[in-house]
Amino acid sequence: MPGPPGEPGPLDAERAHLAASRTALRAMRADAEALDIGDVTANWVNAAVLQSEIDLRVKSLADLAHAPLFFGRLDFDGFPDPYGAPVPAADTAPDDTGERHTFYIGRRHVHDHDGDPMVIDWRAPVSQPFYRASGKDPQGVALRRRFGYTAGELTAYEDERLSGPGADAASGPAASTLLQREIERPRVGPMRDIVATIQPEQDTLVRASVDGTVCVQGAPGTGKTAVGLHRVAYLLYTHRERLARTGTLVVGPNRSFLHYIEQVLPALGELDVKQATVDDLVRHPQITVRSRDSAEAAGLKGDARMARVLRRAVRSGVTVPTEPCVVVRGSRRWRVPAYELEEIVRELLDRDMRYGAARDALPQRVAHHVLVRMEQAGEAPDDRVQDAVARNAAVKALVKTVWPQVDPAKLVLRLLSDADFLAAQADGVLTPEEQRAVLWPKPARSVRTAPWSAADAVLVDEAADLIARTPSLGHVVLDEAQDLSPMQYRAVGRRCSTGSATVLGDIAQGTTPWATASWAEALTHLGKPGSVVEELTQGFRVPRDVIAFASRLLPEIAPDLTEATSVRESPGDFAVLRHAPDALTDAVVEACRAALRREGSVGLIAADARTEELGAALREAGLTPLGPGEETTADSRLTLVPATLAKGLEYDHVVLDEPRAIVDGEPDARTGLRRLYVALTRAVSGLTVLHAAPLPGALAAPSPAWED
Template sequence: MPARSPLDSERDHLAASRAALRAMRADAEALDLTNVTANWVNAEVLRSEVGLRIKALADLAGTPLFFGRLDYAQAVDDDGSGHRYYIGRRHVHDADGDPMVIDWRAPVSQPFYRASKRDPQGIALRRRFGYDGGDLSAYEDEHLSDPAEAERGSALLRREIERPRVGPMRDIVATIQPEQDEIVRTSLSGSICVQGAPGTGKTAVGLHRVAYLLYTHRERLARSGTLVIGPNRSFLRYIEQVLPALGEMEVKQATVDELVAHVEVRGTDTARAATIKGDARMAEVLRRAVRSGVRLPTEPVVVVRGSRHWRVPVPELEEIVEELRSRDLRYGSAREALPQRIAHAVLVQMERAGEAPDDRVQNAVARTPAVKSAVTSCWPQVDPAKLVLRLLSDAAFLAEQADGVLDADEQRAILWEKPPRGVKSARWSPADAVLIDEVRDLVERTGSLGHVVLDEAQDLSPMQYRAVGRRCSTGSVTVLGDIAQGTTPWATPSWAAALAHLGKPEASVEELTQGFRVPRTVIAYASRLLPAIAPELSEATSVRDSPGSLVVRPVAEAGLSAAVAAACAEVLRNEGSVGLIAADARVPALAGALAAAGLTHLAPGTETSADSRLTLVPASLAKGLEYDYVVLDEPAAIVAGEPDERTGLRRLYVALTRAVSGLLVLHAQPLPGPLREAGEPAAA
């Protein structure tokens, strides 16, 4: 009988591990939850938790259960065991409780990502596995403690990075690089900002950081909560499968607009109005507006209890109101405190008269009509939407609150031309909703989560940063973005400014410049735009050298749309996903050209492996998305579609860097200046 090969042995371990995982799930499904809790509420909570556990133990057919192996030079466990560990997406143990697969987030797994010849971290051998679908097909060894073996790149690692992708974003747990791993494993108490050039994996790093923190601080974050914030729903649909693939089923995802959706948004602002409304100075205008209704009392408060009348004079009431107004209390908290302060003044008089009132008496006094009337007069309730409605409709009120903060031209820019009749009839804009959210927080504190991941953060306004910061005021944040990809008129000029608006000025800033997905020729071509859009940033590099990955093709203007459709058909002969990116205004014409050519296409965020591999992407939605091949339509039209040239060039930079394997640029108009100045690749 021929000797079994190492690959056969590894396949045996994979089969045994999958069987153990099925047994773990069967045990969870077999749990008897009857009569194990004190009440039905606890029973429902327990059933929910067990249900999530069962989902997390699913064996995903096309996903490798483990992707690596570590052989330690010496035992790492107290009992002398632990020489060998298989590293995978989740923990798997056998019937005796012994580990068969170790979760990639466990401390013992860390050397898989960070060990090297120079620093083997106790590892004698690191083995990587290659898969075809869910079948183990190859392995590759690195003998880190053998000085005779030269350090070399991993072919399996490179193959996994370059593997074609169709559909939603997948995890990178098998390919995390040392600099990425350091960010992923940053402590929960520390906020961090990741400036990442295209293809450096910043989004994946942020998602894997959430998974790591949930593994390390499970109970704490279960109480306080986690949230991933993305720029739009298409982006969130694109990334939504990453965390479930890592066993994390309950992380919430939202856009900033969804966080502040206190009113129905039906309107839009001009770029100037939106920029002013998003300016941090609006926080002071709103603070003044909220406090503008506070009035000093003009009459004493007389409380009747039985046959006695207790009188709080105007000067004493003024002192109470002024003291509350001077403190840094939220408006609602101060309003709740005011009746208690007035009632306390009455109790003091009662005690001086020889009575012995207690807290119940004080609460009763606080609820008397006289005290309630005084509170309503001095400290009226504030409806956030109504207050913002008045601010944007009433020129005199806005002028009073914005005096010395916004000049007259800025005030006119944000005033509505035709004031609406009420909150429901108002055509609120996204920027207006953020203002309402600010007022809500001035009235009543916004709840804070344990950790928030904010992706594509460079496009947020200062007021949007404040809205996000409120949601992690007592927790930490991972900020992800690229200054060079800022495509809004209010895009942040620096991470220091952004972190200050978030309320996290102490957060560390890490820069990722080593690309792993975008080919070197493509990132170099896109980087020609950097001096014009973000001269302070370092030029990105890439580990991938893919000859022929960039083609720039001039075509006749009359036949541009047809030529683009033909190019898509040409690129679809390759394996993998294809994104056709174009200026928003060009999308309808290109949709017609694709239909005429018999090519079906999808919208961003709806990609699945069972449908078309071609996605038609408006340039405004391209940020954060990734395709194996990109056909880029008319760069000049993308630039022209933005309010100014710098923003347009940034939008173009985003579009140019969405390709993983190849980029085909078609243009009828002259290319934008920064691309022309350096010359173009040969037309093909």
């Protein structure tokens, strides 16, 4: 039940606690800033490391004006440990004074000068009931209170009584006015955290074990990206030491997307999580991506079969010895016959070892055979002698001839330039037609000047891993994963081969020719077969009319997926308008002007080929638009978005220009319809579709919201 802003008692008490908590946070920051490490470190290196940790601690204790210190409160009838699981309440009601054990839930921990908690971190076990408790399962909670804020000021509260006398029959998200208001709050600027509005099914995914990989199939507006980011924050809280040692990473589809989400983790107090695109991960110091493959070539280079071709190519230079190796030490000559050398080489080839590790092992194996002969002759060599033999000139010459060094970039250059070499390595793997499609139009002579593409860079990364193992991180979040090729999945999987991953995506939004067909297949390429796949279908951001309109495309683009629903209703904020071809651009400009009269961000999404014309028309009308990735402000809220860059972004109001042009801008109809599905579902509050050409696919059926 909402608490009126004018009610003096409870609101004044809550505001006083907020003020006291802010004072305590400032004291915590001041204590951290005042730390003197002059006499506690052994040397300047240790001092520098410790000071950097202190600086990070100070930064994490900043009091962010746009992020209230707490957003909820839990009153327990039992006696929960604030850092552990709550103790179930006794069968008796609270004592006569009505006193309960109260905890405020916020974005970070705050304690007073005695060390007693004033705000509990949302990731602590005692906070879990804030997200999961209900009238049917109160989890020891007598009362859950949500707070409403306006411009950083606490202005309202809302109570749900979950147990005891007067318990609410209906509780949870559907019954919460403040929660609904927070979900529907207009968006200006980058993506913000959803820590105050996490739903029970989302919380289950956020708190899943760090030891397992989780795949989230999420319809538009279901919060899958937020789930992934909050999961990172939760894992860092729960396994701080482990993940600080092994590292975490968020992988997104493009720079615009990463810029959009970059403020979420800092708002949750996590400042040391790296973000990258797949192209960033596979960047090689020797190559520069300067070309773009055809869809056929990119699809073949991204095919998992290329891993087999590369494995053959990496090992193609290994030869079987035909001459013995003679090692001279002092006055003695030690001979390892060719057949023994052949056995060593074949054994190393048969083992599943990195090429470089096997090459390093070869001289040691040869040296071991020499030591056996020394022992048979009555000598007593030790490990130092074996190392010396392994460094012997004759052994080095043997290794150089039999197991030559391989440069990954030069190897891939040869593979894509030399038709005969490619044919030898791809025999039985790629057809002759596929081999011709993979080859560069003109052979390249130099790594520096070769026409490298993004798909080529992934091949170089694969080759590099075949030579030397790629270091693994503790946890990787992979967002918009449905667009990755099998080879790109392998590239990401190498970065978490000994860790875990959170895979986020939507099969219906796959817009590349090699888009993921199934999550089971994708997880196998990632190196995490059999991982849990969870589906989110309850939308919280995209209005109900909008998601219903977009979902008409599902039978054509992803027939196996469950149609999403939404808790949001925005009557009057959805329209499909048809105009004459020569009037369409002017109508789009006027629709943008009308959207700007409302509160929140505005995105004009159009086919890439239409953006130049629309941008010029907007500027002529005095509506200078931002580009994707540029931060919106109160004075600049209109962004012109090419359809190919819209994925993952959100705007309060979307003006969608000419759906047919978006579909026709793709190489095939299915990919075009998926691109259109993405564009339609970027709206958080309202959507206006303007078109001159007939609407594509199932969208052509009439709707009450349409006007002609």
